[in-house]
Structure formats: C-alpha cells, structure tokens
Amino acid sequence: MIRIAIIGMGLIGTSLGMALRNADPKESPLGSLEVIGFDREPRVTREARGRLAIDREARTLADAVREAQIVVIATPVRAIQDVLRDLASHLPAGAIVTDVASTKALVCRWAADLLPATVAFVGGHPMAGREQSGPGAADPDLFRNAIYCLTATSTTPAHAVEAVEALVRTVGAKPYYIDPEEHDAYVAGISHLPLLLSVGLVTATGNSPAWKEMAPLAATGFRDVSRLASGDPQMQRDILLTNPHGLTRWIDELIRFLVTAREQIAAGDVAAIEQMLEQAKTTRDAWLASKPHLRPGEAEFTNFPTVERPSLIGFRWPKREK
C-alpha cells in the first residue's frame, strides 16, 4: 500500500486524486493506494472527499504527510514556498515530493533550499487544465494522454524519479523530462502568452464604452480566444509572477508582431497580410496534425528521444528508509 498526500484540493489536486483512486491497483505501477487530502480551507477538502478524490481528509499539513511515501503539492505556485517550509520538519525520511505548478525554475530552487536531504524532489507540470477551478470542476480524465513535464537532476535518486513517473502513468499522462529553465521559457510562449492574450482581449474590449453594444455580437471566436481569462485569477497571478523573464520576452515578440501587422493593415499591404495569414495557418495546422500530445520522437521511431528515462520494468517500491 502506497500512501499519497495531496496538498491543495483545487482543480488539479482533486482531479489527480480522482484519477489515482480510479486506477486499477492490479494494472497501476503504483499498486494499491491510499490518498490523503489537505487544503487550508477544510470546506474544500470536504468537497474533494465528496467527489471521491481522497480516502481521508487531513486536518493539518503534518497529519497529511504522516507516513506518506509521495507528497503532491497542488497549491498555486507562490504558496509552494511556504508549504515546503512548513512541510520540511514533518516529512518522513525517504518521502518523495512533487508539485504540479506551471513554472518550474523557482519551485526547484525552493525545493533544493528548503527540503531536508532525507527527502527527494521531482518537479512536475501536467499540460492540462480548464478554465473552471476548484474541486467541483475536477475530472479524473483531465490528464489522459496529456504531456506531464518532469524535472530531475543528476542527484535525484532513481527510485524517486521512478515513483513520480509511475504516478504520472497511473493518471494516464505521458512523462516528459525537461530542464526547469527550458520548461519555463517554452511554457511562457505556449501557455502563459495565450493566457495574457485572452486577458488582453477581454480587458481591451470590456473596458470600451461600447462594450454593452459589442457584447451581444461576440460569438464563438471571441469565446475561444478569451477562454483563459475565465481561469482562476489567483493561480494565474502566480504563474505570471513566477516566470517574468520567460514571459516578457514573448510579450516583446507579440508587441513586435502587432506593430508590424498594424502597419501592414493601415497600408493595405495585401501581399504581406496574405503571407502572414498563410504562414500562421500552415504552422497551426501542422501542429494540430502532429498529434501534439505525443512526445517528440514518439511518432517517428528513427528519432527516439535520447533523454534518459528510468524504465518501469521491474519497478518495485524501495524499502523505506527509517
């Protein structure tokens, strides 16, 4: 029996719990599980329990991680620092800690600074989500076929990497090993920039004196491009604040694009606008067709990724250090 503690029972924490508890212990590499849930708001933990995401509600952080082999921190990014600090003295020796935050460099630094040497940390980031938040929006299938970024260093114990990878596979996702800094630079472009553009679209139009007249005309295009603006502001705020270097570079890129497009539109430059639109369509259609939830190389066997991933064949839970 593996005991997993989930700290933070929002959309991701609750979805993870549901997916873990739904897994068949005979088929899951983790075997049979007990999931303990904790949220600083007891009402939220109770709701997660109501959704069958956890076996038991913990009253305190210390209670949550008692005898836990795996601890998943699923709070907003900026809360992770405090959670790690508070957890440090309560974690059992040999425990494996992971998180689900959208930025990784800062979180990995906090973990290195704050966790005791008897505990292993593997950063995690499932590339999945939805605009609704809280346990009520949770979905056990949220991670199915999603890429799940994992960060490990040369000093991360193999059994810790194997355990977190087993957790990722148990919820139906695909482990994808990546350097934390690289992760942050990439997701700033494909995840945080889209968020900011959604918010920008709603801010620009919503602040207009004509918004009341415009709103009824807004249709599916507006709905989709603005979708991310309906996400959890607290979570989004932390994402934007913990990845400033990655994000500002992309904002500059977007401003450059808009300035150029504005000139071309004002000048009626047919050829340039046509080229811009055709290139974007080609890029996006190719992305869609490439089955984006395959890892690079997974589609072409000739190009198998060289990243080292511990095999799960013969995975056995290591003896607990006392």
Next chain:
Amino acid sequence: MIRIAIIGMGLIGTSLGMALRNADPKESPLGSLEVIGFDREPRVTREARGRLAIDREARTLADAVREAQIVVIATPVRAIQDVLRDLASHLPAGAIVTDVASTKALVCRWAADLLPATVAFVGGHPMAGREQSGPGAADPDLFRNAIYCLTATSTTPAHAVEAVEALVRTVGAKPYYIDPEEHDAYVAGISHLPLLLSVGLVTATGNSPAWKEMAPLAATGFRDVSRLASGDPQMQRDILLTNPHGLTRWIDELIRFLVTAREQIAAGDVAAIEQMLEQAKTTRDAWLASKPHLRPGEAEFTNFPTVERPSLIGFRWPKREK
C-alpha cells in the same frame, strides 16, 4: 415559390443553402423555395450540390440570378465589389440583394454605387463561423440562435428588409439591425482583433527557433487561443483589409495593454496583476452568463430595443416589379 441565388459556395454560402433547404415551407416565412448556387469554381458548386445545399448549379452569374427574388453574395469581402459590378446588368428588377461579409461599411458603399435603382440592398453578417472552410465544412445548424447583423437605411424598401429578415429567421438566426460603421467598429474588437491575436500567437511561437521543442508542450490553452489562425486566409485577408480604421484602433488598445502588463510583470506588481486578472474574469463570466446570443433587451422586457423592425405578421411576398 421564392427563388434564392447564392453566389459563392464556401462555408457560409453552403451552410445557408443547407439551412434554407432544410426549412419546413409550411413554417418558414419565406414559404417554399428554390435555391440556385454559383461559385466561380464549378467543382465547389458541385460539392455544394452534393451536400444538398442547392437545387440547381448555375454555370454563370447571369444564369444564377435569372428570375431570382433574393440574391445572397457569400464570397470573400473584397470579391463583392466585382460581383456587384458583374451582377448589375443581370439582376431582375425588384430583386433583393444581400451579402454575408464580415465588414459592412465598404460593402454598403459598393452596393449603393454599383447596383441599379430597381434593385434593393440589405447588408448582412451572420455572427457564426468555424475555422474550417469550403462546402465540406458546411453545417445547416451554423446559424441557429446566432445574431445576424442587418444594415438598412431609411431608403431601403420595407419589403426588402422584410424578405431578408425572413431569410434570417428561416435559417434559425436572430436579426439585429445596426449601422454599417458602428458594426465595423464593434466587430473589429470582438471578431477581428481575436483573429489577429490568434495569428500573432502562432506567428510569435511558430517563428521561434525553439518551436519544435515547444510544440509538443502546447495543450488546450494554445489550441483554443490559436484556433482562428486555422481559418481561411483569403477570407481573413479581406476582413483585415476592408476594416483598417476599426481594427487599428483595437490593435493600439492591445499594444497599450501589453506594454502595461509587461511593466507590471517585470516589476512583480502583485496588486495590479491581480486586479487585471480579476476584472477580466468578471467581464468574461458576465458575458458568458448573459446569454450573448440574445439581442440586447431580449432578456429584459423593460428594455426592449427601440430599433424599428418590420413585423413579419402578415408578411406576403410583394408583387414582382416588371
């Protein structure tokens, strides 16, 4: 029997034909219909016929509009000028011409300049679409409950307005009368700006040297915000080119937003970022909750729109002028 000619059998033209032919003649205010289709590519007209969008394929523009009571121009915006010029001498006296273009001011000016006095023009713009194009993507339910903008002036004959409104209701959409200039200013914000942001997101990330590594991480957020970039480049080009005044204003607004957000992110301004995110969420959630496809006032009977809409009660097809 009303004869309707559709010029341009793309996504919208074909969807319109399908919706019109699906309508029950006993319930539709237009009664029984014959739909004639024309596209400058005979292959496309044939495909539309295969999708049961039209009763008959026309070989030429003149053939298409012969004895037509209603002519719907469903070509890309910039082609409308040529189509109107070519049609002018072939339109039967008393014919009613409408279009489905995403910009209205320029189209209304072209119609006023090019159409003979014996013909009436009512501009139209259904607020519905999808990123796929062509007859293969057509859907008879595309217009169901969608707002359908109509432009009419004080000199537009009442029977023409009634006929086009009847067509709009027949395909399940909701007529919404609006001034052409006002229309262009509004849709620039809620439709053309989202398009440009989709294209900008794909252009900025797709042109990055790291795109190959980033692409597999892109998930549903990227997919939705970039959706409009997969639309028909020819149609999009025309939209961007025929509404420069409306659009550049919104581009400036977006650049201002990005510059401000960039400063706040670089400075780690928690309060400002939080406020921006919360305000956007409030605006979008209210928009979603407001049943955006109701016309303003339709939800609250106390605020019924004062715009003059000819009643369809007792609608009879007027005698053809000879």
